[in-house]
Amino acid sequence: MQNNISLASHIGDYQFDNLLLNAAGVRCSTTDELNKTLDSMAGGCVTKSATPEERAGNESPRMKPLPLGSINSMGLPNHGIDYYLKFAEENQGKNGKQVILSIAGLSIDQNIEMLKKVQESSFSGLTELNLSCPNVKGKSQVGYDFDAVRDVLTSTFKFFKKPLGLKLPPYFDFNQFNGIAEVLNDFPITYINVINSIGNGLVVDPETESVVIKPKGGFGGLGGDYVKPTALANVRALRQRLNPEISIIGTGGIKSGMDVFEHVLCGANLVQIGTAFGYEGTPIFERISKELKEIMDKKGYKTLDDFRGKLKTI
């Protein structure tokens, strides 16, 4: 029965045979990890957000799994843009899978420098500019400063002619949904990806009377069950406000087929799995695909288009 159910989707001209991908940051720092995801049932992979040079990141322990999700303050550990760009050039489109190249400069200049490299390269896939890393000491999340978002996009689109997506932080107020949408609708953005982790949460272990991660006095980005309603709200609110040409990747709190179903109902074109992929590894893509197909089968849906964005209000 489920053989005639499709989980295919697309972002701009890019076809994905399966809407599930890893979230940037999780099991995607090395070519070995990235190849494992490309060899799985996932529709493609996203690379760890890159900086111009290799970075060690913050001190450990810097990620803590929790019963309801995770907290992290990794601090952008990565092998540098050249490493990920080479992987992306070599693997984009292989076996019909997409490679999304994520970059996260520590300044506008660093972002422009990396985007110029991408523009000049042979990479023909999607590039994702991460404007929402919550864990670099002394740096604010650009995504909360709408003037800064406008500045970086103005500079970028002067020379960047390849398809660009943005990884955004969670927004919590209708003024923020309206404000960011107004900026984004002025640019030829291919997609947005919401949400990054909820920044600067604090988890306390009452037994030890201590924080659970070392950097920044224990403050870090939340993922997992904690963030799903916030993620769904951002997918929905931005789908209602953005130009229809801008696609949406839903990220946050996905660990089952039902979670994916909810993200798509809110308007997600693709989804990414972070915390739960960290726990389960690549078999998660097969498990969740099967769960989602079972749900679609029961409801009589054959494609994601049958229910995407069709959330009812009461």
Ligand code: RRO
């Ligand atoms: O590396 C990190 O600390 C990190 C990044 Br760049 C990000 O975008 N989101 C996150 O939760 N952690």
